[in-house]
Amino acid sequence: MSTLLTEKKLGERCVICEESKVKGIHLYTSFICSDCEKDLIATDTDDPKYKFYLNKLKKITTPEILS
Numbered sequence: 524m525s526t527l528l529t530e531k532k533l534g535e536r537c538v539i540c541e542e543s544k545v546k547g548i549h550l551y552t553s554f555i556c557s558d559c560e561k562d563l564i565a566t567d568t569d570d571p572k573y574k575f576y577l578n579k580l581k582k583i584t585t586p587e588i589l590s
C-alpha cells in the first residue's frame with residue numbers, strides 16, 4: 524500500500540481563481556468553481572472584471588488553434 528504517494532486531492536483546480544475547489548462546473552476540459560461561476564454570472568458585461576473572465580474563458584472555449 525502506497526498511502527504516502529496517494530495525494531488526497533480535494534476538488535479540482537479552477538481555471539479562473541486557480542484554486543482547488545470541490546464544487547464547480549466543467550467547461551470542456553476545464554473546471555470552474557461554483558464561486559467563480561456565480562461571480563461570472565453576476566458580473567456585468569460593462570465591468571472590467573468581465574473582460575478578465577472572458578480572457579480566462581477564451582483559452583478554454585477555443586477548441587483548437589488555427590494555424
Ligand SMILES: [Zn+2]
Binds near residue numbers: 538556559
Ligand atoms: Zn474559481
